Amino acid sequence: MPEGHTLFRLARQQHAAFAGREVHVTSPQGRFAAEAELVDGRVLDEVTSWGKHLFAVFGPDVVHVHLGLYGKYTSGTGLPPEPRGALRMRWEGPGEDGEGVWTDLRGATACELLTDGEMGLILDRLGPDPLRRSDPAKAFARISRSRVTIGALLMDQAVLAGVGNVYRAEILFRHRISPFRPGKAVTEAEWTAMWADLVTLMKAGVRSGRIITTRPEDRDRKRGAASRTDASYVYRRTGLPCRICGTPVRTEVMVGRNLFWCPTCQAV
Structure with a gap:
């Protein structure tokens, strides 16, 4: 299972690639399709992490991901590959230089859409994170x-x-x-x-x-x-x-x- 430093790196990379721009969000597999439609085309405010949890903030809505034992992101530039297999969620954006960036999520234990309040409930039940300002x-x-x-x-x-x-x-x-x-x-x-x-x-x-x-x-x-x-x-x-x-x-x-x-x- 990825440990906290991996999620911190992922959050930083995704924030740099997508934050402040409109993101095309889809769920080729279909399991996240309804939620993806709600945030599709909206501006991503930030991506952050706490422990092993990843949070992508689209205004009042938050995409929460917990990779678990088998979850994995793959990313790239230019046109994304043809969707294959159990592709839970795909992001596509213009990228900072306009070349185009994408990231795919497979196998995660959790991939869900939350409100700010629901995100707060998750944070409230987590202990301090050595990579964040915590006590x-x-x-x-x-x-x-x-x-x-x-x-x-x-x-x-x-x-x-x-x-x-x-x-x-x-x-x-x-x-x-x-x-x-x-x-x-x-x-x-x-x-x-x-x-x-x-x-x-x-x-x-x-x-x-x-x-x-x-x-x-x-x-x-x-x-x-x-x-x-x-x-x-x-x-x-x-x-x-x-x-x-x-x-x-x-x-x-x-x-x-x-x-x-x-x-x-x-x-x-």
Whole structure:
């Protein structure tokens, strides 16, 4: 599932390509056809994101998209390709230079038309987003009262918005915190450090379009850009030696997703 930095990048790209201009909105698949007709030809005010949610504002109406596990956008310039398959929503616009731009959405968990008020209800139930101006104390207030494991709490979008499976595994490793520790056992100092680190890592992900959490000195290749195999400490490294202590990385399912951790560096 795309994590928060991906949605932030998408929002920025779509805003740059379409905002301030009339957008031709269609639903070749038909599942979004009635809603597309309501906003078709209207000026797009802005595209923004919060956590894993994307919001495109057309006056009082908002197109809300949640990509889920299988959702994907493809975009291009010039004439769009002939619609094929389950194409939920297509945008077409003149582009900044008049050449023409388009973007297609397939496979999203949610693609719906909301009012401003309905958008507000979604935002109200989401936790703070490290990529937006938001208060990390709101997340800690929930974490510090909970007996639920911190590994599960980090995946709860009502606690913290935008963090998914990769950032969960990596931020806990970087701060040597066991994913099985109850939230109430995480100190405020630990949470403050984790939040600051998430802000830095996720902003770097926005810039590069990749999640890279390893420090150069901990990689197999010490110089240059991190390779795919060097990009993480524990995520998808089951059975491989920990980059710090050499203990085999372990995995098990937590809240429906594979959790990765080092049992030595992240002892309970």
